Amino acid sequence: MGRPKGSKNKPRLYLTGEEVEVGKKPTAAQRHQAMKRQVALCVHDGMDEASIAAVLDLTVEKLRALFARELRHGRDLVRAEELMRLDAASADGNVAASKAILSPPGATGKPGAGAGAGKPSAGTDNDRINKLAFRTINGGKNG
Amino acid sequence: MGDIPTVETYRGVGIHNHQPQERIEKVVKPAIDYVLDLGQLELLAQYAGDVTRPPEARLLALAKCEAIFDLAVSERRERPAINMEQVIASAHSAGSNAWRDRRYYCSMLDVRGPALLGCPQPVRRETPLPDA
Numbered sequence: 001m002g003r004p005k006g007s008k009n010k011p012r013l014y015l016t017g018e019e020v021e022v023g024k025k026p027t028a029a030q031r032h033q034a035m036k037r038q039v040a041l042c043v044h045d046g047m048d049e050a051s052i053a054a055v056l057d058l059t060v061e062k063l064r065a066l067f068a069r070e071l072r073h074g075r076d077l078v079r080a081e082e083l084m085r086l087d088a089a090s091a092d093g094n095v096a097a098s099k100a101i102l103s104p105p106g107a108t109g110k111p112g113a114g115a116g117a118g119k120p121s122a123g124t125d126n127d128r129i130n131k132l133a134f135r136t137i138n139g140g141k142n143g
Numbered sequence: 144m145g146d147i148p149t150v151e152t153y154r155g156v157g158i159h160n161h162q163p164q165e166r167i168e169k170v171v172k173p174a175i176d177y178v179l180d181l182g183q184l185e186l187l188a189q190y191a192g193d194v195t196r197p198p199e200a201r202l203l204a205l206a207k208c209e210a211i212f213d214l215a216v217s218e219r220r221e222r223p224a225i226n227m228e229q230v231i232a233s234a235h236s237a238g239s240n241a242w243r244d245r246r247y248y249c250s251m252l253d254v255r256g257p258a259l260l261g262c263p264q265p266v267r268r269e270t271p272l273p274d275a
Contacts, residue, residue, distance in 0.1 A: 046224045125182065126179075126182045128214070129182070129207055129211055130207065130210075132209075132210035132213060133207040133209070133210045134155040134156075134206075136206040136210060137155070137157070137206050
C-alpha cells in the first residue's frame with residue numbers, strides 16, 4: 001500500500017514566509033530581512049558603519065535608524081544563528097557539530113570566541129603566548 | 144636590516160646597547176615585566192605602536208601580538224579583530240639598527256606627531272648615538 005495516485009494526493013511544497021518564490025519579486029519585508037542578515041554579517045566581519053552603509057547604498061544615519069539592533073548585536077546574532085544550525089546538524093547525527101557545541105568557550109563556533117579572541121584567560125594562556133613570543137624574538141621572525 | 148646589538152638578556156628579551164645602566168634598570172626592565180604580564184591584544188598592539196615606550200618592550204609586545212594571532216590561526220579559532228599589518232608596521236622598525244634614531248629611543252620610521260601640538264614624543268637619548 002502506498003499513497004493513492006492522483007494529482008490531489010501529490011505532496012506539495014509550501015514556501016515559508018521568508019522564502020522567495022521563483023520568478024516573483026521579493027516583498028519589502030523579505031528584502032529588509034535579507035538586509036538585516038547582511039548587516040549582521042558585516043558587523044560580525046568587523047566592518048565599520050560607514051563601510052556597511054556604502055555597501056548597502058544607504059546613509060549612515062539611515063543605516064543606524066533601520067538596523068540599530070544588527071549594528072549593536074550583529075556578532076551575537078550571527079553566532080546564535082550558527083549555533084542553531086549546529087544544533088540542527090547535531091540532532092541529525094553530525095558528530096563534528098556535536099563536538100563544536102560541546103567544546104569549551106573560545107573554541108570554534110562558540111559564543112565568546114569573538115569577543116574574547118585575543119584575550120588570554122589567565123596565566124597559562126599568557127605563558128604560552130610568552131613562549132611563542134620569545135621564539136619569535138630569538139628566531140628573528142621579524143628581522 | 145641588521146638587528147640592534149644587545150648588551151644583556153632580561154627574561155628572554157635582549158636589551159639594546161648604547162643606553163645607560165640606570166635607564167635599563169629603571170625603565171627598560173620594568174617595561175619588559177609589564178609587557179610580559181600583559182595579556183590583552185588591544186593593549187599589546189597599542190603598546191607596540193607607542194613611541195614613548197622602550198623599543199625592547201615594544202618589540203616584545205609586537206611578538207606577543209603575533210603569537211596571539213598565530214595561536215588563533217593554528218587552533219582554527221576566529222581571528223582577533225585587529226590589523227596585524229598595521230601593528231607590525233608600527234613597531235617592526237624599532238629593532239632595526241639601520242633605522243635606529245640617533246637622538247631618541249625609537250626608530251626613524253616611527254610615526255610621531257608634532258611636539259608643539261602636544262603629541263607624545265619618544266624619550267631623548269642622554270648622549271646621541273655615534274655615527275655608524
